[in-house]
Amino acid sequence: MGRGLRWLVVATVAWGMLLAGLTWWSVRHDPPTVKEQRTLSQAVPVVERAMGQLVAALDDDAWKLTESRVDRGCRLTPLSAGAVLTRGLEVPVAAGGERALLDRVAQRLPAGWRAGVATETGHPRLWADAGEFVVIDGRVVADGLVRFSAATGCRPADAEIAKLMPGYPVGPELTAALRALGQAPPSDAAQVSAAVCPAGGLARTVSVEAGRGPASLAALRPLGTVVLDRPGLYAYRSGPVVVLADTTGDRLGLTASTGCGD
Numbered sequence: 001m002g003r004g005l006r007w008l009v010v011a012t013v014a015w016g017m018l019l020a021g022l023t024w025w026s027v028r029h030d031p032p033t034v035k036e037q038r039t040l041s042q043a044v045p046v047v048e049r050a051m052g053q054l055v056a057a058l059d060d061d062a063w064k065l066t067e068s069r070v071d072r073g074c075r076l077t078p079l080s081a082g083a084v085l086t087r088g089l090e091v092p093v094a095a096g097g098e099r100a101l102l103d104r105v106a107q108r109l110p111a112g113w114r115a116g117v118a119t120e121t122g123h124p125r126l127w128a129d130a131g132e133f134v135v136i137d138g139r140v141v142a143d144g145l146v147r148f149s150a151a152t153g154c155r156p157a158d159a160e161i162a163k164l165m166p167g168y169p170v171g172p173e174l175t176a177a178l179r180a181l182g183q184a185p186p187s188d189a190a191q192v193s194a195a196v197c198p199a200g201g202l203a204r205t206v207s208v209e210a211g212r213g214p215a216s217l218a219a220l221r222p223l224g225t226v227v228l229d230r231p232g233l234y235a236y237r238s239g240p241v242v243v244l245a246d247t248t249g250d251r252l253g254l255t256a257s258t259g260c261g262d
Contacts, residue, residue, distance in 0.1 A: 039158040040070075040085055043134065050130040050150040051087050051195030055203040056260040057108035061101070062228040062235030062244050063091045064255040065193035065205035074154035083157035087150045087195070092233055092244070095144040099124040102138050102146060109136075144230065173241045173256045174208055180219040181245070183210040183252065197260035205257040213247030220245060 051065065066088035076082040093101050099117070102124050106115040113136065115128035126138030130150060138148040175185050185208075194204040217234040224236035224243065232248040246253040 038132070038155060040083055040152060040155045041158050043085060043132065043152040043155060045196070046130065046132040046134045047085060047087050047150045047152060048194070048196045049198075050134055050136060051089060052197040052203055052260060053109060053113075053130070054089050054105065054136070054148050054150070055195055056198050057105045058091065058259065059104070060227060060237065060242075061091050061093065062233075062242055062257075063089060063205075063259075064207070064244055064257050065089055065195060065203070067191060067193060070157070072157065076154055076156065080156075082154040084154055085152045087193075089148040091146045091148070092228055092230070092235070093144055093146060094228075094230070098140045098144070098146050102126045102140075105138065105148070171206055171241075171256055173238050173243050174206060174254050176223055176238075177220060177243050177245060177254050177256075178208070178210060180223060181210075181214050181217070181252065182219075199260065201260065203258060203260050205255050207253065207255045210252040210254065212250070213245075213252035217245050217247065 055063070055065075069086045069088070070083050071086070072081065072083040074082050074084055091101060102117045106117050106126050106128070109115040109128055113128040113130055115126060115136070117124050117126050117138075119125070123140045125140075126136070126148070128136035130136050133153045135151050135153065136148065137151070138146060141147045174190065178185050191207045192204055193207070194202045197203055213232075217232075220234055220236060220243070224238035226234075226236050227242060228235040228244075233244070233246055235242055235244040237243075240258055242257045242259070244255045244257070246255075
């Protein structure tokens with residue numbers, strides 16, 4: 001083989017390795033853009049079903065669905081901008097139990113999602129493909145706290161997603177928790193986040209914020225079966241509902257979550 005031909009082979013191999021490396025980096029770090037230009041509102045049902053699958057994959061863990069987030073300004077083309085819709089699900093666990101939770105959820109997600117857990121920068125992380133360009137991510141965001149998300153990728157923003165998220169009245173479980181902690185139920189409607197369960201029906205989380213949190217959450221103990229007991233966090237099950245009290249911030253946060261098996 002001549003010297004010129006050898007250099008050509010070496011250059012071709014190097015170029016191929018560079019493209020492979022750039023592709024891997026892009027998949028891990030670049031936000032996806034939906035080539036078929038499916039709109040944000042068209043992606044909402046896929047995201048809702050994906051969140052329902054995540055809820056169904058949990059056991060008796062304490063969990064809460066979080067508010068939808070719409071990030072605008074991603075580029076569909078050099079001349080047009082789009083938006084990304086992200087739904088979240090937070091699961092507090094005992095410190096050290098994060099990897100076990102991620103592994104358990106990955107095993108229970110649909111086989112077609114190709115879910116897996118790998119270690120990145122020293123922490124476990126879950127990846128899955130829910131179809132229709134919706135990506136599932138699960139990661140440790142703090143000791144004892146795992147956050148799952150479903151994101152649409154960059155799409156044309158054809159609707160205000162906030163209009164799909166109406167208020168919801170405070171239910172009896174949250175009312176009982178507020179009263180036990182010496183807090184009055186808020187006068188305005190609570191925030192609701194919902195997801196479509198695999199077998200139909202809805203999983204939902206109803207959230208309220210009250211005043212400054214009490215020094216102790218021990219007053220909640222008579223209200224149900226303990227699910228989680230950590231400093232500043234207490235969760236219990238009352239029938240089909242898991243109530244989570246959070247005083248780790250400046251204000252008392254309460255959520256009541258009803259899962260897919262209830």
